[in-house]
Amino acid sequence: MIALALGLVVGIILALTGAGGGILAVPLLVFVAHIALVQAAPIGLLAVGMAAALGALLGLRGGIVRYRAAGLVAGTGMLASPLGLLLAHRIDNRWLSVLFALVLLYVGYRALAKGLGRGQQPAEHAHAARPCVRNAATGRFIWTAPCARALALSGVAAGLLSGLLGVGGGFVMVPALQRYTDLDMQSTVATSLAVIALVSATGVVASAIAGQLDWAVALPFSGGALAGMLGGRAVAARLAGPHLQAGFGAISGAVALGMIAKAVW
Numbered sequence: 643m644i645a646l647a648l649g650l651v652v653g654i655i656l657a658l659t660g661a662g663g664g665i666l667a668v669p670l671l672v673f674v675a676h677i678a679l680v681q682a683a684p685i686g687l688l689a690v691g692m693a694a695a696l697g698a699l700l701g702l703r704g705g706i707v708r709y710r711a712a713g714l715v716a717g718t719g720m721l722a723s724p725l726g727l728l729l730a731h732r733i734d735n736r737w738l739s740v741l742f743a744l745v746l747l748y749v750g751y752r753a754l755a756k757g758l759g760r761g762q763q764p765a766e767h768a769h770a771a772r773p774c775v776r777n778a779a780t781g782r783f784i785w786t787a788p789c790a791r792a793l794a795l796s797g798v799a800a801g802l803l804s805g806l807l808g809v810g811g812g813f814v815m816v817p818a819l820q821r822y823t824d825l826d827m828q829s830t831v832a833t834s835l836a837v838i839a840l841v842s843a844t845g846v847v848a849s850a851i852a853g854q855l856d857w858a859v860a861l862p863f864s865g866g867a868l869a870g871m872l873g874g875r876a877v878a879a880r881l882a883g884p885h886l887q888a889g890f891g892a893i894s895g896a897v898a899l900g901m902i903a904k905a906v907w
Contacts, residue, residue, distance in 0.1 A: 644675055649689055649863040653870020656693050658877075659890045664690035664838075665749055665809050667867070668742065669897045673904075675859065679739050680730055683808025684849035685860045689867040690809070691842025694835040696871055701832025708825065708833045711774070711783060711793055716840035718794045719801030719811070723844040726805025731854075736905045742807045743901035749813045750894030757888025774823040783823070792822040800837065805845045812838055 652667045667686035671677045677685070701707040730738060773788035783789065796818035800811030815834035819825055825833065849855045 643862075645859045645863040646866040648674055649866020649868075650870040650873075651866075652686075652689055652863075653693055653867040653872075654874040655870075655890070656690070656697075656867070657871050657874025658886060659753070664693065664867075665746055665813060666894065666897065667863075668808050669746065669901060671859075671863070672739070673897075673900070677856075677859070678735055679742060679808075680735055681854070681856060683730060683806075684846060684855045685863055686808040687804065687842045687849075688846045688855070688860050689864040691839050691846060692864050693867045693871040694812075694842065695839035696868060698832065698836035698839050701829075701835060704832070706829040706832045707836050708783065708823075708829060709836065711819075711823070712833050712836040712840070714790065715793050715797035715800070715815070715837045718797035719804065719837065719841035720844040722798045722801030723805040723841055724848050726802040726807075727845055727848050728805075730806050730808075738807075739901050739905040743898040743905070745803070745807060745809070745813075746894050746901070747898040750891045750898060752813070752817075752891070753887050753894060754891025757884045757886070757891055759884065772822055772824055776824055789822070792818075796822070797837070797841070801841050801844075804838075804841045805848070808845070811841060 648667075648670045651670065652664060655666055656664050664686070667689055668679060668682045671682035671685060672679055675682075698707060698712075702709070733741075773786065773792050774783050776782060777784055796815065799818075800814045803809055803814060804811050812834050815837050816830055819830045819834060820827075823830070846855065
């Protein structure tokens with residue numbers, strides 16, 4: 643029941659705050675369910691991956707997922723994810739918690755800055771040339787070497803963090819797609835969700851094969867996340883906004899500091 647309730651919370655956070663909201667899945671498991679981070683990571687990855695897959699399917703149905711770009715990013719991410727998983731089991735749990743907390747602190751800072759209106763690009767850079775632009779007639783990307791390189795490296799970063807910390811990588815993919823492509827925000831999030839779903843699957847399968855996935859916790863947690871995602875979507879349009887982003891950032895920062903304190907003391 644605890645795992646189910648925590649999953650519901652994660653799903654609602656994902657629905658309300660976007661692709662990066664799933665980063666709170668692992669801290670919730672660590673603090674509330676008292677699971678070590680290295681065991682919590684694949685559970686969080688399964689839940690976030692399933693919720694992302696649901697969002698990606700809805701995006702595909704709406705025709706807003708750039709599936710070729712998602713395939714390239716996910717391909718490099720899936721190659722890097724097992725390396726992150728290997729590193730996770732070679733790093734002391736205390737230092738792994740500190741690393742996770744630092745990443746969470748960064749995510750919280752970005753969300754807080756965005757919520758307070760300080761995360762926008764300067765006007766002079768708003769229309770700067772991006773390596774990945776779409777053909778005006780077809781709506782598809784014009785593939786160039788700089789575009790492919792930028793997306794592939796973004797996938798590597800997302801895959802490493804996915805395997806290492808059990809995070810979907812939405813906080814990497816959304817800013818990367820915003821920086822390197824000319825996609826609108828709706829298509830950016832949907833494409834990011836597709837990448838998260840594919841990359842997460844690699845980490846989950848690797849953990850399951852190695853016998854490192856606690857299904858008794860993972861299944862109700864993931865089920866709760868899916869239910870929370872569906873329920874949260876119904877109210878997301880009315881609640882989502884700058885104040886919600888700022889609140890998410892503040893909570894993320896507080897949780898990150900708590901993780902550092904727990905690791906140190």
